[in-house]
Amino acid sequence: MVFRRLGAAAAAAATLVFASPAFAVTEIQWWHAMTGANNDVIVKLANDFNASQSDYKVIPTYKGGYADTMNAGIAAFRAGNAPHIMQVFEVGTATMMAATGAVKPVYKLMADAGEKFDPSVYLPAITGYYSTSKGEMLSFPFNSSSTVMWVNLDALKKANIAEIPKTWPQVFEDAKKLKAAGYTTCGFSGSWVTWVNLEQLSAWHNVPLASKANGFDGFDTVLEFNGPLQVKHLENLVELQKDKTYDYAGRTNTGEGRFTAGECPIYLTSSAFFGNVKAQAKFNFTAAPMPYYPDAKGAPQNSIIGGASLWVMGGKSAEEYKGVAKFLTFLSDTDRQIWIHKASGYLPITKAAYAKAKEEGFYKDQPYLETPLLELTNKEPTENSRGLRLGNMVQLRDMWSEEIEQALAGKKTAKQALDSAVERGNQMLRQFEKTAVH
Amino acid sequence: MQKQAIFQSKLLPYALVAPQLAIVLIFFYWPAAQAVIQSFLLQDAFGLSTAFVWFENYLELFKDPAYFAAIVRTFAFSFAIAVSSLSFALLLAVMADKPLRGSTLYRTLLIWPYAVAPPVVGVLWVFMLHPSLGVLSRYLRAMGVDWNPLLDGDQAAALIILAAAWKQISYNFLFFLAGLQSIPKSVIEAAAIDGARPMRRFWTVIFPLLSPTIFFLLVINIVYAFFDTFGIIDTMTRGGPGKATETLVYKVYTDGLLGGNLGSSAAQSVILMVIVVVLTGIQFRFVERKVTY
Numbered sequence: 001m002v003f004r005r006l007g008a009a010a011a012a013a014a015t016l017v018f019a020s021p022a023f024a025v026t027e028i029q030w031w032h033a034m035t036g037a038n039n040d041v042i043v044k045l046a047n048d049f050n051a052s053q054s055d056y057k058v059i060p061t062y063k064g065g066y067a068d069t070m071n072a073g074i075a076a077f078r079a080g081n082a083p084h085i086m087q088v089f090e091v092g093t094a095t096m097m098a099a100t101g102a103v104k105p106v107y108k109l110m111a112d113a114g115e116k117f118d119p120s121v122y123l124p125a126i127t128g129y130y131s132t133s134k135g136e137m138l139s140f141p142f143n144s145s146s147t148v149m150w151v152n153l154d155a156l157k158k159a160n161i162a163e164i165p166k167t168w169p170q171v172f173e174d175a176k177k178l179k180a181a182g183y184t185t186c187g188f189s190g191s192w193v194t195w196v197n198l199e200q201l202s203a204w205h206n207v208p209l210a211s212k213a214n215g216f217d218g219f220d221t222v223l224e225f226n227g228p229l230q231v232k233h234l235e236n237l238v239e240l241q242k243d244k245t246y247d248y249a250g251r252t253n254t255g256e257g258r259f260t261a262g263e264c265p266i267y268l269t270s271s272a273f274f275g276n277v278k279a280q281a282k283f284n285f286t287a288a289p290m291p292y293y294p295d296a297k298g299a300p301q302n303s304i305i306g307g308a309s310l311w312v313m314g315g316k317s318a319e320e321y322k323g324v325a326k327f328l329t330f331l332s333d334t335d336r337q338i339w340i341h342k343a344s345g346y347l348p349i350t351k352a353a354y355a356k357a358k359e360e361g362f363y364k365d366q367p368y369l370e371t372p373l374l375e376l377t378n379k380e381p382t383e384n385s386r387g388l389r390l391g392n393m394v395q396l397r398d399m400w401s402e403e404i405e406q407a408l409a410g411k412k413t414a415k416q417a418l419d420s421a422v423e424r425g426n427q428m429l430r431q432f433e434k435t436a437v438h
Numbered sequence: 439m440q441k442q443a444i445f446q447s448k449l450l451p452y453a454l455v456a457p458q459l460a461i462v463l464i465f466f467y468w469p470a471a472q473a474v475i476q477s478f479l480l481q482d483a484f485g486l487s488t489a490f491v492w493f494e495n496y497l498e499l500f501k502d503p504a505y506f507a508a509i510v511r512t513f514a515f516s517f518a519i520a521v522s523s524l525s526f527a528l529l530l531a532v533m534a535d536k537p538l539r540g541s542t543l544y545r546t547l548l549i550w551p552y553a554v555a556p557p558v559v560g561v562l563w564v565f566m567l568h569p570s571l572g573v574l575s576r577y578l579r580a581m582g583v584d585w586n587p588l589l590d591g592d593q594a595a596a597l598i599i600l601a602a603a604w605k606q607i608s609y610n611f612l613f614f615l616a617g618l619q620s621i622p623k624s625v626i627e628a629a630a631i632d633g634a635r636p637m638r639r640f641w642t643v644i645f646p647l648l649s650p651t652i653f654f655l656l657v658i659n660i661v662y663a664f665f666d667t668f669g670i671i672d673t674m675t676r677g678g679p680g681k682a683t684e685t686l687v688y689k690v691y692t693d694g695l696l697g698g699n700l701g702s703s704a705a706q707s708v709i710l711m712v713i714v715v716v717l718t719g720i721q722f723r724f725v726e727r728k729v730t731y
Contacts, residue, residue, distance in 0.1 A: 071695055078485045095698060099484040185579050241589075250588050251678060254568065263576075395697035398677070405679035409589045431699065434489075435482040 025057040028323050029083035032060055033069040033308070037275065038143070041343050049330050056323035058085075066092070066308065067394065073313070077102055082313040084324050087142060089308045090129060091393035094215065096311050097138055098391060098432070104312045104321065106328065107136045112318070113325035121332070121350050125302055125376035129387035130309050133216045139309040140328050143346040145272040146303045146372035147192075147200045149291060153284040155183060155265030168291045171266060172236065175245045178265050187245040190268035191253040194400045195306065196290075197233060198225050203385035204290055204375075205229055206301040215389035219433045223425045226418040229296060234407055234414035241408045248408050251401040270306055271372035274345040287368035289375050301385045303375040307346060338362075347373055391432030396425050470711065476704035483698030495705035504681060505689075505706075509713075512685040515599060516663035523603035524655060527610030532640070534611075535618045545615065552608035556666055560673030563601040568674070587675065591682030594675045598683050601674065602667045610655050617651035618644070653729045657721055664714060686710050 034042050039062060046058040063069040066089035073086040088096055096103055110117035119127060119137050130139045149171075151164055156174070159181035165171045175187025190196045202209040208224045215221040240246035247264070249255025259267035260280040268290065277285055292299040312324055330336070337353035340346065342362070348354045354373060357363070363370040379385075390396055400421045407417035445451050477496070480489045499505045534545050554562075566574045567587070578585040587594040621644060629639045668687050671677060677684035677692060684692075686706065694703025 067696055074483050074698070095483055098482065099486055101486055102484040248586070248589050251676065255588075392697050392699070395692065395699070398692065398696075402678065402680045405589060409591070409679065411680070428697075431480075435480055435487060 025055060026319055026323050028056055028058045028320060028327065030058055030060045030085040031063045031069055031073055031083040032087040033063060033066045038344050041340060049327055056326060058327055077313065084313060084316055084320055086311045086313060087308050088311050090306055093130065094389045094391045094393060102314050104314045105136065105138045106140050106312060109312050109321055110325050113322045115325040115329055121352065123349060123351055123354065125381055126305055126347065126349050128381050129305050133213060139311045141309045141349045143344065144305045144307040144349065145270045145346055146305055146375050147196050147268055147290055148271045148287040148371045150259055150267045150269065150273065150277060150285060150287050152262065152265035153286060164288045165291060167294045171291045172240060175266060179245055183265050185244055186247040186258060186264040188266035189247050189249040189255060189258060189264045191249060191256055192269065193251055193404055194397045196268045198230060198400060199388060200290060200303055201230060201233055203304045204292055204301055205296045205299045206382055206384050208384045209388060210390060213383040216386060219391060221429060223422040226422045231415050231418055234418060238407050238414055272345055287371045289371055300378060302378045302381055304385060304387050305376065390429065392428050396428060399424050473704045473707045476700055477708050480701045495701045498702060499705060508684055508686055508689050512664065515685055516660050518599045519602045519663040520656060520659040523606040524610055524659060527607045528614050531611050531614035531618055534615060548611050549608050551605060556605060556669030557673050559601055559605045560670040564674055567597060589679050591679055594679055594682050597674060598671055601670050602663065606659060606662055613651050613655055617648045621647050649729045653725060657718060660717065661714065
């Protein structure tokens with residue numbers, strides 16, 4: 001009796017379970033790496049999308065930091081269980097791109113799903129990073145930022161510096177003045193040492209970081225950042241490190257507190273540092289464009305982006321892809337982009353959103369939020385400034401940082417360090433080329 | 439009197455041992471075998487393309503001077519961590535072994551740090567001595583000390599050794615204290631009556647009787663320094679500056695998990711496994727002879 005009742009209940013449950021997909025919503029898993037206020041943005045976007053229609057349901061899941069999220073996604077893929085959408089930081093781009101079959105390129109997704117999609121409405125400086133050299137968008141930009149120079153305006157006043165420095169020689173000179181005015185332990189500094197002083201520096205001065213359009217045109221790229229400009233820049237930093245006019249603050253962004261605490265009055269790092277500066281700095285501040293060397297031809301060019309994009313994973317059903325495509329269209333909406341821009345401090349990705357935010361007078365009160373956009377759109381991107389497409393980028397960066405650290409510590413000259421960084425990096429690129437799927 | 443247990447059924451002993459064997463097989467031999475297989479492969483992160491490359495991953499490592507540097511560095515770190523934490527723990531244990539008022543409280547306090555996870559230890563030290571975030575480092579700089587472990591490899595290495603040794607002191611302390619308390623008081627009293635002063639009593643009576651504990655802790659500490667310092671390195675220096683604090687275990691992590699180079703990472707784990715087996719073998723073969731049980 002009891003068994004029969006249980007059996008009936010089980011049968012009923014089974015009917016429910018198996019029958020439900022026929023009328024229930026299609027679930028779309030979205031793995032991301034956003035915390036705090038940015039996590040709220042993601043949750044609100046998913047909720048708004050789910051409320052806007054009844055066929056699909058986007059489920060966001062926090063999977064740890066950028067590297068953790070990517071590793072979790074890769075592990076899930078190997079186990080045949082990948083999410084539909086995965087947020088991957090910009091340095092993971094080549095790894096994702098090399099995995100043909102593991103990912104579904106966004107331009108294909110949109111075409112297959114019959115979703116209206118015009119790549120020209122997006123800001124080319126942003127989508128360029130995630131597109132092939134033919135302009136096919138591989139992943140969907142989500143949160144983009146760029147390098148800016150954060151300036152403590154009160155400190156400049158204290159050191160009698162009338163103008164925010166525009167060129168590197170001016171920065172060096174002002175840093176010396178700031179040091180004399182009491183900022184003895186750090187005239188200027190920055191985070192993400194390779195991003196700021198190799199990757200952005202090269203793009204900003206329109207010199208190559210690597211051959212084949214910085215890797216965009218093939219995995220058989222070789223590094224080329226041991227040229228005269230990069231060597232000269234590192235030599236300058238090494239010289240200034242000796243008396244702390246420049247003070248190295250680490251490979252990642254752990255040194256950013258030195259700016260907000262008022263120790264380093266000039267600090268180069270991501271524009272996404274804005275939230276922290278606003279919350280913690282007890283002085284007047286602004287974000288100015290990156291400095292450049294005035295004797296370099298064509299400088300400044302345009303900067304390249306940081307941040308992350310959304311990759312669509314392969315092997316899902318057409319119905320699921322349809323939902324993903326609809327969600328990407330939903331994200332591209334002008335007002336929604338403006339909202340994301342204001343709520344997170346990351347850049348709007350469409351031209352229309354940027355124009356509308358400008359029209360609304362958003363940048364009048366907060367001009368520093370426009371700085372990264374001005375840098376990105378300063379000139380049409382060239383082969384040297386479209387972005388980077390290098391495999392094993394996380395490891396490459398660590399390797400380059402090691403060499404730069406040795407130069408700053410006086411164990412190698414700037415030239416030796418960059419030569420060695422190039423040579424070791426090339427070895428790693430060859431290894432990546434071997435394992436990449438062709 | 440039966441000295442040996444006699445099993446009536448022939449299967450029973452196997453059945454009793456089976457769960458233990460199963461656990462060892464599933465959680466040790468299987469992953470170890472996987473690592474060995476993986477070390478012969480060259481594979482992209484997604485596992486989409488796999489090539490069997492024989493010993494190429496190993497050869498690449500042996501060609502890399504940085505890998506040898508990492509081996510030397512790991513041994514130096516382990517030696518420094520083991521010696522400093524063992525000697526300091528022994529000193530504390532000898533002092534805590536004295537009949538003092540409130541000694542239970544001291545002992546409890548000394549054992550506490552062992553309950554802290556290695557990454558937390560790293561974070562604690564980061565808050566004190568990180569060149570940018572650290573509370574102490576700001577004072578050090580203000581006093582004119584050029585404290586910057588982000589650039590100075592020796593300072594960074596010292597920082598890791600300090601944090602790792604500090605973390606292990608409690609564990610060592612616990613065993614030393616137990617060891618000291620198991621030494622019969624009458625032996626020490628007899629030595630005292632014979633006129634041996636405290637230092638002499640320590641080196642000729644207590645220290646030899648403590649040797650099994652010291653030997654055991656030496657093995658444990660070296661294994662700890664090899665494997666468990668990972669969390670501390672990751673939170674404090676991430677292997678930098680240069681490669682000044684990159685140990686073998688940390689290299690396995692950066693190459694495999696961050697770099698997606700699973701083949702090389704697996705080859706490194708296999709080598710690491712061999713090193714620890716050999717090291718432990720040497721300890722039991724040679725050092726153990728000096729131990730009096």
